[in-house]
Amino acid sequence: MPGTELFGSEERKEINDVLETGMLFRYNHDQQRNGIWKAREFEAEVRQLTGAKYVHAVCNGTAAIATALAASGIGAGDEVIVPPFTFIASVEAVLFLGAIPIFAEIDETLCLSAEGIEKAITPKTKGVCLVHMCGGMADMDAIMKVVNDYNLVLVEDAGQAFAASYKGTATGLFGTAGSYSFDFFKIATAGEGGIFVTNDEEVYKIADAYADHGHNHEGNNRGMEQHPVLGFNYRISELHAAVGLAQTRKVPQIREANRKHKKMLVDILSQTEGISFARLADPDGDSATFLNLLLPDTDTAKRTVAELNKSGVGGFNYWYTNMYHFVNQWDHLKQMRTAAALPVQKFGSSQDYAAMELPKSQEVVGRLISFGIRCTWTEEEVTALANNIAKCAQAAMMVNA
Numbered sequence: 001m002p003g004t005e006l007f008g009s010e011e012r013k014e015i016n017d018v019l020e021t022g023m024l025f026r027y028n029h030d031q032q033r034n035g036i037w038k039a040r041e042f043e044a045e046v047r048q049l050t051g052a053k054y055v056h057a058v059c060n061g062t063a064a065i066a067t068a069l070a071a072s073g074i075g076a077g078d079e080v081i082v083p084p085f086t087f088i089a090s091v092e093a094v095l096f097l098g099a100i101p102i103f104a105e106i107d108e109t110l111c112l113s114a115e116g117i118e119k120a121i122t123p124k125t126k127g128v129c130l131v132h133m134c135g136g137m138a139d140m141d142a143i144m145k146v147v148n149d150y151n152l153v154l155v156e157d158a159g160q161a162f163a164a165s166y167k168g169t170a171t172g173l174f175g176t177a178g179s180y181s182f183d184f185f186k187i188a189t190a191g192e193g194g195i196f197v198t199n200d201e202e203v204y205k206i207a208d209a210y211a212d213h214g215h216n217h218e219g220n221n222r223g224m225e226q227h228p229v230l231g232f233n234y235r236i237s238e239l240h241a242a243v244g245l246a247q248t249r250k251v252p253q254i255r256e257a258n259r260k261h262k263k264m265l266v267d268i269l270s271q272t273e274g275i276s277f278a279r280l281a282d283p284d285g286d287s288a289t290f291l292n293l294l295l296p297d298t299d300t301a302k303r304t305v306a307e308l309n310k311s312g313v314g315g316f317n318y319w320y321t322n323m324y325h326f327v328n329q330w331d332h333l334k335q336m337r338t339a340a341a342l343p344v345q346k347f348g349s350s351q352d353y354a355a356m357e358l359p360k361s362q363e364v365v366g367r368l369i370s371f372g373i374r375c376t377w378t379e380e381e382v383t384a385l386a387n388n389i390a391k392c393a394q395a396a397m398m399v400n401a
């Protein structure tokens with residue numbers, strides 16, 4: 001979790017600015033706030049880093065996905081194609097807007113594939129909630145072709161891919177709207193926080209109102225202005241925005257260190273037979289928050305994880321652990337155990353969640369072993385890690401021979 005590694009005087013300074021005024025609310029109160037607008041500054045910083053035309057900060061990444069879906073016009077009864085490999089938040093956002101998730105296959109990019117999306121399309125399909133996983137990016141040229149051919153709405157959950165890009169465009173900016181997460185485990189953290197992005201002014205205006213009970217914030221007169229749409233409370237506080245602002249400024253530096261460390265790891269591990277890597281649709285756009293190994297088969301991956309655990313090397317496989325990022329851990333969804341009925345239970349779904357089979361996704365996730373990359377590692381630590389991983393993988397592969 002690189003952002004937290006660099007937590008320091010910069011974050012404290014931004015927080016103190018807010019504490020000195022006592023104005024923790026992001027709107028109005030011009031006199032008391034004395035020129036301190038951290039949410040606005042946070043948004044400006046993200047705008048600069050990503051190149052997004054419109055940026056709106058919200059209280060967490062899940063709220064940012066929900067806002068992106070809603071502002072893109074996805075709602076009750078709409079089928080939305082989602083990946084089976086993502087943090088559950090992406091699926092929750094679809095479900096709790098009343099839409100119907102339809103799971104499609106991922107590929108070695110660890111993201112939905114164009115082929116997977118195309119096969120999952122039905123007459124009810126309204127859109128795709130694409131998730132850029134493990135610091136990398138989906139294969140956007142191929143995906144945009146399917147999205148355009150079938151006239152689908154594309155929303156991108158780039159919760160794990162802030163600072164990643166594809167052919168020069170930041171993840172999150174290919175579709176109608178996108179989202180980033182600033183929770184504690186991401187490349188930059190606000191403690192809790194999320195970012196909504198779009199290049200479409202109308203979509204932005206809806207999102208801005210939607211995330212604050214429908215207030216349109218015109219005329220810096222919140223509470224007394226117009227209410228174009230019904231909304232909800234997804235506001236970020238000035239304290240969280242202050243942290244997110246300081247952290248966003250550090251992202252280029254974090255990304256550079258991550259990339260250097262990842263290159264060292266890849267250079268060493270490429271020499272071990274049987275180890276390959278998740279496919280980066282654009283290697284130059286990697287945020288390099290994770291090293292993502294693919295072992296030859298799921299049994300070898302399982303044995304490698306056991307060796308890694310035995311040697312205390314770290315690393316995790318999303319299939320054999322309870323990481324909650326793969327559909328095999330989502331029994332509540334398969335059995336529709338809900339606190340209260342969701343629209344999906346009334347509308348029905350064209351996919352049987354308990355019986356669906358996603359062999360390609362299972363094969364890829366079963367072979368995957370990921371390692372979080374730290375930006376503060378020394379070169380000695382990186383080299384030692386690579387050698388230890390190689391040893392464990394070799395021990396696991398000996399059994400095959």
Ligand SMILES: *Cc1c(COP(=O)(O)O)cnc(C)c1O
Binds near residue numbers: 193
């Ligand atoms: C972290 C994450 C989220 C959720 O973000 P929160 O800020 O924790 O709500 C959503 N999607 C993905 C892919 C994530 O990794």
